[in-house]
Amino acid sequence: MVDKHDYPMTRSALEELRAELKQKVEVERPALAARLKAAIEMGDLSENAEYISAKEDQGFLEGRIQQLQAMISGAIIIDERENGTGAVRLGSRVTVQEDGEDPETFQIVGPVEASPIDGKISNESPLGQALVGHKVGDKVRVQAPRGESVFKVISVS
Numbered sequence: 378m379v380d381k382h383d384y385p386m387t388r389s390a391l392e393e394l395r396a397e398l399k400q401k402v403e404v405e406r407p408a409l410a411a412r413l414k415a416a417i418e419m420g421d422l423s424e425n426a427e428y429i430s431a432k433e434d435q436g437f438l439e440g441r442i443q444q445l446q447a448m449i450s451g452a453i454i455i456d457e458r459e460n461g462t463g464a465v466r467l468g469s470r471v472t473v474q475e476d477g478e479d480p481e482t483f484q485i486v487g488p489v490e491a492s493p494i495d496g497k498i499s500n501e502s503p504l505g506q507a508l509v510g511h512k513v514g515d516k517v518r519v520q521a522p523r524g525e526s527v528f529k530v531i532s533v534s
Contacts, residue, residue: 386453387468388454409431453487463512466485466510471484471485471532472531487501
């Protein structure tokens, strides 16, 4: 039995997951089934590289479909609007500055849609965990692989 998990995410991330699931189920799965059928028709499955490759691809595809279904069914939409407290929370956009560095702005998101390169950090990352609950002017210490860093919260929206 698969444990049900909660997956906090923005509405746009949920829509992206739904689109990916639709693509996998309606396009990729039928194409893979046709590939498998063609490989089976070649005969002697024990030494049929195309069949073996297609079966491996099928395993990966079905695993991703199950993963997407679990994330969609466990989706919890985070409200990206200002919550009035001024504290960093899921959905917040927060600008921080490390001593001697330029300010950086991040959106705090769930792990499903984290993409630091796109300015989205997970609430479960070291920086995300450290920022949640803090307000403008607060300094937070973050333990990261490169050592401890101190960030000042410049703005929260």
